[in-house]
Amino acid sequence: MRYIITTLILVTSIIRATAQINPLIENLYNEAKETGQLTAPYYEYENRIGGIGVEVLYGMFTTLYDDGPEPITQIRNGEVTAISETTSQLVRRNWKINRDYYNHVMDVLNQLGKTALDTDRWESHDGINDSVICRMTLSEVKDGNNVKPSEVVEYYHHPQKPTNGTQNRLACVSTGAFRYRKVVDTSNIATTRIDPDEFVSAARPMLEAGSTEHFDTVFKREEREDDAGFEAHATIYKIDNPTNEEPMILKLKEFVVNYMKAHNGSEFWFSYSPDMTIEEEAGGRYVHESLRFRSVSRQYSYQELRNIRYACIQAIKIKSHCYILLGTCEGNCNYFDETNWWNNANTTHHEGSSNQ
Amino acid sequence: MKFTKTCILTCLILTAMTTSAQIERQMDGLYDYMRSLNIIHITAVKSGGSADGNQRACGTRHYSISMTAFDNDATDSPEAETVRQAYAHIRTQLDSINRQSRESYLRETHRNSNDSVFFIIVIPDKRASQKPVQLPANKTTSVAPASNYIRLRYADKEETIDGLPRRRLRLTLEMACVADTIGRDDKNNRR
Numbered sequence: 001m002r003y004i005i006t007t008l009i010l011v012t013s014i015i016r017a018t019a020q021i022n023p024l025i026e027n028l029y030n031e032a033k034e035t036g037q038l039t040a041p042y043y044e045y046e047n048r049i050g051g052i053g054v055e056v057l058y059g060m061f062t063t064l065y066d067d068g069p070e071p072i073t074q075i076r077n078g079e080v081t082a083i084s085e086t087t088s089q090l091v092r093r094n095w096k097i098n099r100d101y102y103n104h105v106m107d108v109l110n111q112l113g114k115t116a117l118d119t120d121r122w123e124s125h126d127g128i129n130d131s132v133i134c135r136m137t138l139s140e141v142k143d144g145n146n147v148k149p150s151e152v153v154e155y156y157h158h159p160q161k162p163t164n165g166t167q168n169r170l171a172c173v174s175t176g177a178f179r180y181r182k183v184v185d186t187s188n189i190a191t192t193r194i195d196p197d198e199f200v201s202a203a204r205p206m207l208e209a210g211s212t213e214h215f216d217t218v219f220k221r222e223e224r225e226d227d228a229g230f231e232a233h234a235t236i237y238k239i240d241n242p243t244n245e246e247p248m249i250l251k252l253k254e255f256v257v258n259y260m261k262a263h264n265g266s267e268f269w270f271s272y273s274p275d276m277t278i279e280e281e282a283g284g285r286y287v288h289e290s291l292r293f294r295s296v297s298r299q300y301s302y303q304e305l306r307n308i309r310y311a312c313i314q315a316i317k318i319k320s321h322c323y324i325l326l327g328t329c330e331g332n333c334n335y336f337d338e339t340n341w342w343n344n345a346n347t348t349h350h351e352g353s354s355n356q
Numbered sequence: 357m358k359f360t361k362t363c364i365l366t367c368l369i370l371t372a373m374t375t376s377a378q379i380e381r382q383m384d385g386l387y388d389y390m391r392s393l394n395i396i397h398i399t400a401v402k403s404g405g406s407a408d409g410n411q412r413a414c415g416t417r418h419y420s421i422s423m424t425a426f427d428n429d430a431t432d433s434p435e436a437e438t439v440r441q442a443y444a445h446i447r448t449q450l451d452s453i454n455r456q457s458r459e460s461y462l463r464e465t466h467r468n469s470n471d472s473v474f475f476i477i478v479i480p481d482k483r484a485s486q487k488p489v490q491l492p493a494n495k496t497t498s499v500a501p502a503s504n505y506i507r508l509r510y511a512d513k514e515e516t517i518d519g520l521p522r523r524r525l526r527l528t529l530e531m532a533c534v535a536d537t538i539g540r541d542d543k544n545n546r547r
Contacts, residue, residue, distance in 0.1 A: 113462075113464055116464070117465065117466055118464075118465050119463070119464040119465070120463055121460075122460070122461050123457070123459065123461075125457055
């Protein structure tokens with residue numbers, strides 16, 4: 001009987017924001033990024049829920065059984081076959097990286113646990129197969145009269161042995177994920193709210209100034225449904241040159257972050273995904289990256305959202321073109337996503353829009 | 357094929373024996389360390405073993421040691437400091453042992469200057485190489501004590517004693533080990 005093994009590492013990673021992240025956590029993220037061994041796309045992600053919040057997500061998927069000296073084989077069509085030497089080396093390399101990273105994360109968790117408010121950790125060790133579930137609360141924040149976790153770290157790593165026989169060293173899968181969430185000062189969440197018009201007024205000059213430099217198309221569109229009390233206004237900017245996309249998105253991100261800092265305690269939801277997974281939608285839309293800001297928390301119920309007016313700034317890349325939307329809306333937090341505004345964005349002239 | 361199987365099985369048993377013996381030595385070291393501390397409130401129980409005191413020969417060894425100390429009104433007492441140092445030392449040892457364990461659960465809190473730790477480590481035995489432990493995704497209770505385990509409890513809490521704020525420190529270390537299980541199985545296998 002041969003013991004077989006396999007390793008394949010896939011790491012998706014998502015990360016951080018401008019709000020201060022625990023330095024140990026930030027290091028973990030940077031190291032995961034720098035290893036460069038990840039075969040799966042990783043993406044960054046910022047999520048601000050009420051107050052300034054940060055979520056760090058990192059996913060790791062590894063086939064892992066053991067790293068014995070026997071040749072690595074796999075089962076195909078019921079037959080055991082060898083894999084190439086190159087693949088074998090890659091598998092063993094990834095296996096080692098995975099082990100090293102697991103050990104490193106555990107060391108960091110031990111260090112964090114010395115001062116963490118709460119730590120719960122379960123571990124299982126079976127030869128080289130280590131499982132762990134760990135959850136920590138690093139700090140708390142006052143929310144009205146309640147105290148709730150502000151920084152939460154979660155990590156799990158769980159190898160699974162192959163169920164179709166031990167010969168298939170490429171079939172076993174291990175999964176791991178690292179998650180860090182930080183939310184600060186939500187005490188004013190119910191009372192302080194960004195003025196949508198003020199936000200749009202502040203953001204517009206930057207985009208208008210950039211229009212001569214970065215954009216070749218700018219058009220406006222308004223919608224109003226008096227019966228439903230619904231109202232939406234937005235300007236969509238199309239970036240003319242792909243080389244201008246990244247600087248412009250970073251500029252917008254910086255603007256949003258600074259604006260939020262100046263309005264601490266406001267409700268908003270902000271996410272930024274530079275390398276998000278390609279998303280194919282019914283209309284043939286491919287979103288490669290996005291920045292979304294809404295001056296309203298997504299924690300509201302649908303009924304509550306019907307009565308809220310909010311500001312919105314979004315940047316998304318559709319079919320290799322990048323568009324920026326700046327506007328206000330009420331009654332539906334997801335309005336700009338759910339309607340066909342984006343699908344029509346590459347049409348300069350359409351009903352309800354005016355070319356500038 | 358039969359030869360390969362035998363080799364692998366032998367390797368696994370030897371590995372388990374080596375690990376078990378290593379942990380036993382670490383447990384002995386922890387026990388001796390605790391005994392060497394000159395603490396008034398220490399109680400120690402060491403049970404099992406052979407009549408001549410050869411603990412490694414057969415049977416179950418069970419160590420239970422607890423320490424309690426209070427600080428002075430304003431400063432830490434020497435006893436309290438000893439307990440803190442003992443905890444730090446034992447914790448370092450357990451973190452090391454944990455990597456060789458079969459299963460472990462740690463619950464640790466640091467709130468309002470009150471520290472509390474519960475750490476249980478299930479020591480590997482022969483089963484470890486045959487039956488991997490799978491952690492349930494939503495596990496919320498502690499690891500069930502097995503025959504071989506180390507359990508550490510530590511609390512450093514503020515209390516009001518005789519109307520005065522004092523700190524009470526408690527440290528309990530409990531260790532149980534079925535020392536000769538693996539050896540006995542090994543002999544049976546060889547027959």
